[in-house]
Amino acid sequence: MTRRHCLAALGALPLSALRAEPAGLTPLDEQAFRQMVAANRGKVLLVDFWATWCAPCREEMPKLLSLRVTHAKQNFSLVTISCDEPEQERGAEAFLEKQSAPFPRYIKRPKDDDAFINSIDPKWSGALPALFLFDRSGHLEAKFIGESATASIDAAIKKAIAEAG
Amino acid sequence: MKHWLTALILILGAGLLLPAQQFTVGSTVTDFELKQLDGKPASFSTLKGNVTVVIFISVQCPVSNSYNQRMIALYRDYSPKGVKFIFVNANHTEPAAAVEEHARQHNFEFAVFKDENNVVADEFGATVTPETYVIDSSGTLRYHGSIDNSQNESRVTSLRLREALDAVLAGKQPPQTETKAFGCSIKRAPRT
Numbered sequence: 263m264t265r266r267h268c269l270a271a272l273g274a275l276p277l278s279a280l281r282a283e284p285a286g287l288t289p290l291d292e293q294a295f296r297q298m299v300a301a302n303r304g305k306v307l308l309v310d311f312w313a314t315w316c317a318p319c320r321e322e323m324p325k326l327l328s329l330r331v332t333h334a335k336q337n338f339s340l341v342t343i344s345c346d347e348p349e350q351e352r353g354a355e356a357f358l359e360k361q362s363a364p365f366p367r368y369i370k371r372p373k374d375d376d377a378f379i380n381s382i383d384p385k386w387s388g389a390l391p392a393l394f395l396f397d398r399s400g401h402l403e404a405k406f407i408g409e410s411a412t413a414s415i416d417a418a419i420k421k422a423i424a425e426a427g
Numbered sequence: 428m429k430h431w432l433t434a435l436i437l438i439l440g441a442g443l444l445l446p447a448q449q450f451t452v453g454s455t456v457t458d459f460e461l462k463q464l465d466g467k468p469a470s471f472s473t474l475k476g477n478v479t480v481v482i483f484i485s486v487q488c489p490v491s492n493s494y495n496q497r498m499i500a501l502y503r504d505y506s507p508k509g510v511k512f513i514f515v516n517a518n519h520t521e522p523a524a525a526v527e528e529h530a531r532q533h534n535f536e537f538a539v540f541k542d543e544n545n546v547v548a549d550e551f552g553a554t555v556t557p558e559t560y561v562i563d564s565s566g567t568l569r570y571h572g573s574i575d576n577s578q579n580e581s582r583v584t585s586l587r588l589r590e591a592l593d594a595v596l597a598g599k600q601p602p603q604t605e606t607k608a609f610g611c612s613i614k615r616a617p618r619t
Contacts, residue, residue, distance in 0.1 A: 375609070391612075407612075408612040
């Protein structure tokens with residue numbers, strides 16, 4: 263196949279097929295969460311727990327994605343973790359796709375939900391939306407439970423970035 | 428003297444910043460006041476029973492609504508056993524008229540009360556809907572958490588609230604006294 267044929271074939275593929283990242287939602291339990299935070303060491307990491315049934319979460323998502331763009335060159339990473347039930351997973355996937363949320367996109371799938379929540383923060387009831395901000399060492403720096411002002415979230419991100427120097 | 432005054436001001440100031448939660452598992456639930464949907468007051472002391480369940484619910488929350496039939500079943504099963512239910516709507520975004528309409532649409536057989544300015548939700552430390560509390564005959568809070576462990580009824584493996592109620596009715600310790608309540612955040616009134 264010539265280069266021209268290759269390009270023509272690629273042109274026929276849907277955009278999603280050209281992505282290097284895996285499509286769909288990646289299931290995540292306590293261990294996978296720890297691994298994900300560890301894999302993001304060196305970056306300021308904002309973890310967004312959300313669900314399709316959570317209206318404030320849906321409203322917040324574009325604002326978080328905007329913060330991701332704002333801090334894109336400052337070693338900042340945004341990870342989304344859906345708290346949807348299995349039958350809501352397709353809806354969650356479609357919502358993230360529409361929002362052009364970054365990959366990988368996770369979905370919470372622990373064996374024990376209470377143990378999972380406690381492993382992240384024993385003081386967290388599991389209420390959504392819930393944002394957890396980790397510094398570049400992977401330590402929990404700040405959290406935002408419930409509806410939060412974007413300016414406050416941005417200020418916490420800036421502080422974490424500044425602290426890292 | 429000046430230092431003492433400064434310390435006192437700081438302590439009082441810090442106290443104002445502390446959450447207003449008073450009722451934790453093992454503590455005594457003191458009297459609190461709610462509003463009936465017609466605006467008339469209703470107090471815990473007149474609504475309580477030998478065993479009392481307080482459940483924070485919502486009109487709009489899909490998680491809370493997925494429990495409507497389960498809450499009706501709980502009410503039907505445990506009311507004959509002397510359990511009193513206090514269903515509370517603490518969302519400032521959901522006025523009494525909307526709560527009344529919602530109760531009518533879903534054929535609630537129980538009364539729902541408004542918690543204006545989420546004073547009672549603050550006292551219980553309730554953050555989501557649905558979120559439940561079981562209080563025994565002595566007024567001691569014996570269980571706090573979710574109704575069961577899955578929004579989807581077909582995947583429920585732990586009937587947490589029923590197990591707590593059965594235990595408290597039998598004068599025993601609930602198998603779990605604290606579980607994570609999951610659902611939509613309670614929409615609290617803006618602080619002035």
